[in-house]
Amino acid sequence: MTDPSIDFSMVLASSVHDMKNSLGMLLNTLDELRVENEGAFANSKKFNQLQYEAERMHNDLVQLLGIYRLGEENLSAHIDEHFIPDFLTTHLARHIPLLEGLGIEFSVEAEEINGFFDEDLLTGVLNNTINNAIRYTKSKIRLTGREQDGYLVIGVEDDGAGYPESMRHNVANTPSTLDFKNGSTSLGLYFASSVAKLHTEGDRTGSISLHNGGYLNGGVFEIWLP
Template identity: 20%
Template sequence: MSHLLAKPLFFNRRIIFYLVILLSLQCIIAYGALLVFDSLPSSLTDMPDDHIVFRESQRGTVNLIRMQINEHKDRPLEQVVEELQPYFGYPIEVLPSNTSLPDSVQKELVKLGFSYDSDNEVVYIDLNDGHLLQLGPILMRDILESNTMSLSVFLIIWALFSAIIFFILIYFAFSAVWKDLVNIRQTAEQLGQGNLHARTENVKGWLFKPLANVLNNMGTHIEHLVSTNQTISHAMAHELRTPLARMRFELSMLEESQDEQEKLLLQKGMSDDINELETLISASLNYFKMQQSNIELNLTTVSLKEWSEKICQSLELFKPPEFELICNSQDVNALIDTNLVETIVKNLLLNAFKYATHKAVLNITKQHNSVVIEIDDDGAGIPFNSREKIFMPFARLDTSRTRSTGGYGLGLAYVKLMAEFHNGKAFVVTSPLGGARFVVSLKAEDE
C-alpha cells in the first residue's frame, strides 16, 4: 500500500520540480526578450528612441531657464542659477563653453542649442555668452535600468502567469500522451519481470500507438517462442526417455542372462538404442541450428514442370509397391531457391508414401508472385485440432501416424521452417482424396 502511495507523491514532486524549472526558464526568456526588444531600432519596433523622447521632454524646461536668465542679464549668472536651484530636483551647474563633450552631444548642442547626454543623464544648454548650463544627472530609469528587486518582481509575476497558462495547456495537450507512455512502460516492466501475458491496452494516441503495437507483437512472439521451446523440450525429453528406458532394461537383462546368444541380442539392442539416441540428438541439433540461423536464399529461375518431374523420378525407388504417384505442374518459370523447395517437396512426398494408402498427387502452380505446392493423399487424414501441432518438432498423432512408421516427427517441422525461410507458409487441410492435403505457399519473384 505504501508503494502505491509513493508513486503519486513522487509524481507530484516531479510536477513541482518541472514547474520551478519552467518558471526559471520563463524569467530568463522574459529578460532576454526585453533586452533584445530594447536593442532593436525604432523603425522595427515603432517605438521612439529613448534619447529623443527624453531630450524633447526637457525642451520646455530649457526654454524656461533661458527666459529667466535673459530677464536678469544685469545680474551675475551664478546668482540667477543659485536662485533657480531650489525649484529643481537635480543639480544645475555653470560650465565654460569650451568644456569637452562627446562628439554626438557637441553636434546636437550646435544644432539645437541644447543636448542630452544619455550616458551621464545630463542636459547641456548653450547660453550663447561663453557659458554652458548643465542640468543633472537626472534620474529617469526604465525597467531595464531599475533596481534588481523591482526587475525580479516583474519577471517573476510575468513568468508565473505565463508558466501557469503554459503548464495548463501542456497538461491538457499531453496528458493522454503521458498515460500512453505510462501504460507502455508498465507493460515493458511486466514483460521484463517474466509476465509474458502482459499487453499494452487503451493506447489511443497516434504518436505511441505504433510503439504499443510493436510491443504487443513482440510480447506475443516471445510468448510463442517460450511456449514452443517448452513444448519442444518436453517432447525431446519424452523421445530420449524411451530408448534410455529400453537400454536400462536391456542392461539389467544382460547382467542376469547366462545365455550367450541372448547376451548378443541384448548387446545389439543396446547398440541400436545408442545409435537411435545419436540420430535423435543430431537431428534435434540440426533443427535448432537451422531455427537460429538466417539462411540467405539462392534464387534460380527454373521451369516448374521440368524441375518437379525430376524430383518425382528421383523418388521412384522410395515408393511402396503398387503405390500411385501423380505429378502435375504448371508449365511456367519461377524464381525460387531450388535446394530449399526440393527439400520441402521430398519431405512431403516421403511423408505421403509413409501414411497414404494407395495414392498421392503433387500439384505445383504459380499464382501471382507465389508458388503453391499441394500434396494430396488418401490416408487417414489429420484431425482438425491437430493441424497446427503436427508442424511442431517431435509431434505425432495417436492414429496411423505413430512411432511404428519411423522418424522423430521433425520432417514437417523442417517443412514449415524452410517455407518460412522462403517467405512463405505451410498448413494442412482435408484432401479431396479423403486424406490430408499439405499446402506450402512460397514467395517467388517473376523471372
Template identity: 40%
Template sequence: MSSKQVTSTIDFSSVLAAAVHDMKNSLFLLIQSIEALSHVLPVDNTEAQEQVANVHYEASRLNTNLVQILSLYRAELESLPITVDECFIQDLVEDVIGSNTLYTNQKHINIEIEIESELRWYLDEELIYLLLNDAIINAMRYGTSKIKVSAADYDGFLQLKVEDDGSGYPSDMLTRSHEQLADFELSQGRTGLGLFFAKLIAKAHSQGDKAGTIALSNGGIYGGSVFEVKIP
C-alpha cells in the same frame, strides 16, 4: 585435465553436426547400394523386392531427418539462409518423384503431376526439394495408391500441393499446423520436426511483407491428406 575441463572446451553442437553430416553421407551411399541391389534381384522374387523397397524407403526417410537436423543447426533454429534462383517447377517435382521410384513401383502407387511445363519460380531449389520430398514420403506411407502433386501461380504465390487417398491427417496434427514457429515443440517426434522444418523453409522465402506459408487439411480430390505450401 579433469573431465569437467575437457567438456568445457568442446562445442558439442558442432560435434553433433559433424556426426550428422557423416551419417548423412553414409546413408546416401547405403541408398545407392540398395538401388543397385534392386536392379539385380529377380523380378519374380516379389518378397525380396518388397523388402528392398521397404529398406530403401526407411533409409530415405532417415536421410531426410538427418538433413533437417543439420539444416536446423545451421539456421540456429530461428532463420534459414537461402539461395534463390529461377527454377522450373515441373522439373523439380519430377526429380523428387524420381528419387522415390523404387518404393512407388513396388507398392503400386500412382503419382499424378499437374503442372504447366513452363511454370517457373524464384526459390531455393534444394530446400523446396527437401520440403516436397518429405511431403511425398508421408503421402506414400499414409496413402493407399494415389498421390497428386500440383503447382500453379495463385494470386502472386507459387502454390504447391501434395494430395493422397489415405485417411487424412489426425486432428492434433491439423491443430499444430497453425502454431507459430516460436510455439513449436520439437520433442513431439518426427511430426514435430517435419512440420517445423517445412514452416521454416516456407517462412524463409519472403518478398516485402509477404512470406511463405504451410497449410495442412483433409479432403482434396482423393479425400485424404492435403499438404500445401505457398511461396511469394
C-alpha cells in the same frame, strides 16, 4: 570431466552430417541393387521396407542439420528460377523405384509456370513430405504446382485418411513434444515452415498449409512461396 573447449553441438552436427552422407550412399546402393535384381526385389516387402526406412532416416538427418543451421543463424535461401513441371517431375523420379515396388500410383499435375526458390531447401521439404505420404497413402500420390494469389503453391496429396485435426489447426512453428506413441515430433513440419519463411518478397512471407480433401480425397500438404 568435461572439456570446456569442446563444442558438443558442433560435434553432433558433424556426426549427423557424416551419417547423412553414409545413408545417401546406402540409398544409391539400394537403387542399384533394385535395378540389378529387378525380378527378385521389385515386389519384396522386406527390401521396400528397408529402402523406405533408410529414406526416412536420411530425411530426418537433413532436417536436423537444417534446424541446427537455423539455430546458428547461418541458413539462408539461395533463390533461383525453376520451371515447375520439370522440377516436380525430376524430383519425383528418385522416388519412383520405391513407389513402384510398393504398388503406389503417382502423378504430377502442374501449371506451366516458373517459380523462384531455393532448390535444395525445397527438395528437403518435398522428400520428407513424399516419404510421409508413402507411409499413410492407400494407393495414390499426386504432386501439384500452381500460381494462386501471387504465390507459388507446391502440394503433395495422397488418398489416405488425411491429417488429424490437431495437426491441421496447429501447424508447427516450434518442434512439438515427442510423441512416443506414434513416433511423431513434428520436426518435419517445423523444418518445412522454417524453409517457407526463408522465402520472402517485400512484406510477404512463405508458409505451409495442411488440409484434407483435394483431388485424391486424402491429406494435402502445401507450401506457399511468394
